[in-house]
Amino acid sequence: MNVKTMCLGVLSIGEATGYEIKKQLEGPFHHFYQASFGAIYPALSALLADGLVSVREEPQDGKPDKKIYALSETGRAALLAELSRPPGPDRVRSEFLAQMVFVELLADDLVADFVATRLEHYETQLAGLRGIDPDRLPPGRRFALGYGLAVYEAGNAYLRANRHLLDDAARTAPARDAAD
Amino acid sequence: MNVKTMCLGVLSIGEATGYEIKKQLEGPFHHFYQASFGAIYPALSALLADGLVSVREEPQDGKPDKKIYALSETGRAALLAELSRPPGPDRVRSEFLAQMVFVELLADDLVADFVATRLEHYETQLAGLRGIDPDRLPPGRRFALGYGLAVYEAGNAYLRANRHLLDDAARTAPARDAAD
DNA sequence: GAACGATATATCGGATTGATATATCAATTC
DNA sequence: GAATTGATATATCAATCCGATATATCGTTC
Incomplete structure (x- = not known):
């Protein structure tokens, strides 16, 4: 499962920023899936370009503007297709x-x-x-x-x-x- | 621990070909460390260029020639230095x-x-x-x-x-x- | 005041993956 | 018998990803 699919998955739970997706992957998902900002942001950009997610910007005081991503119907279908493929082997490096x-x-x-x-x-x-x-x-x-x-x-x-x-x-x- | 260090480590056990190093990583080491040919061969080339390993070629009948790599003293010292650094976090993707x-x-x-x-x-x-x-x-x-x-x-x-x-x-x- | 951590976005050079290629042989399948 | 598969070996490439870094603001700590 690549980072694009994982982003779709996290967005299926609810809309989120790139930063929040990372927090999910650093917290409850950390023991089975990790990804860097270097992969998450390009993945979100690609998903947006492909119409699998939508985004709205929210200004914030004292912090950078938030970009809140949400799953589109096309994205939901793409997620289901990816999840329906047999899982590949675990990748581990300890x-x-x-x-x-x-x-x-x-x-x-x-x-x-x-x-x-x-x-x-x-x-x-x-x-x-x-x-x-x-x-x-x-x-x-x-x-x-x-x-x-x-x-x-x-x-x-x-x-x-x-x-x-x-x-x-x-x-x-x-x-x-x-x-x- | 990058693939170069792992190659040095496997060679510290005994001389080996790139293919044998991969077999070690597919077998007894598989549950904690994996690496692809795409990483192993360039790593061995870099180690050779840096003088951390030596190589001898052995022709084989019916198979490609073997390139047998061995750890040099410089390589042994480099391995020790790398192993003495605190381990980084596990990387997992299931x-x-x-x-x-x-x-x-x-x-x-x-x-x-x-x-x-x-x-x-x-x-x-x-x-x-x-x-x-x-x-x-x-x-x-x-x-x-x-x-x-x-x-x-x-x-x-x-x-x-x-x-x-x-x-x-x-x-x-x-x-x-x-x-x- | 500088450093650090948190909230946020974003990028880049290097590392790595998975697929692919080459070569030969033996075993299995159609 | 030909095609496919698997094993032994080496090697490479486009796509993916990592870890470091940058930017911005704020609050906390030394």
Whole structure:
């Protein structure tokens, strides 16, 4: 699903600015879909040019004018067509995991630092998702919320239970050896 | 972690061709890092130009010649430097999840099909990871293997337990209504 | 007063994807 | 038997996207 389709999807929930679409993708949707402003704004421009969305400008005091986008009927049909195609494979890139694969090359204080940061990250993400009331969500979004909770909880629990694999494998720094 | 660094990392395990690096990223590393040939080959070319890897060509009967890349000492140092930087945020894009968020728009037979495919996908991925003997791996790779198992198992279990949210929400197709 | 964060829009150079191409061979399908 | 598919290998390209940056205003913090 490209960013144009995701924008159509978010607009199917209700009209929104480019900034608000980004906020949605940084918040409740963050665990399964991310996109940058560099992709969102050109996507909205293309959707507008193709007649799949409409836009109205609202001046604001003390802030840039808002451009509020809304889904057109053509856009709704295009969204349905895209959603009806079989989903492609997940795309994943976890820098933390990729770096931990080479943990034997890393100094143990670095590893401890990275692991601690990662655990905090899990807690932050879980707190964010737990702050959302599932009863107020339509079924699809409730499903996605529960999925995020399940996967973050599993990752968090795994890291807590197995961080010793990382701690024990990391390089002991020379200065620390001397202190020990 | 960009594709150049990942190539250095895979080469730190042992010399490899571009094709073999891709195979590593399609197999045991797939659940946390993916990259295309379109990125791997230019990355290897750049690494070669920068002196971070060396290459030797081996002719093969019935197949293209092999270009076998090996890490240089300069490359090893560059890898260590990159790995020592704090990991950036995970990048995730799950088309399945993104589409399920808008499940109310989809026909129920499509949803059932997508869910069935997704469950098969989990079984396939889990079978692949379970076929790897963790005792033969160094600690970092053992950790990553276990992480993949934990997260796929959680996602699989969640989908099995909660697919009813999706089934119940999907649109009932008109033709099916008439048949019921 | 400078830096930072929030609300907003927008752009750009570099990174990456997915498709495609080339080559050869073996296995499978029609 | 020919066509298709899949595997082993290398390589490239147009489209998509990222991360950084810019602009503007305001409020908060150091």
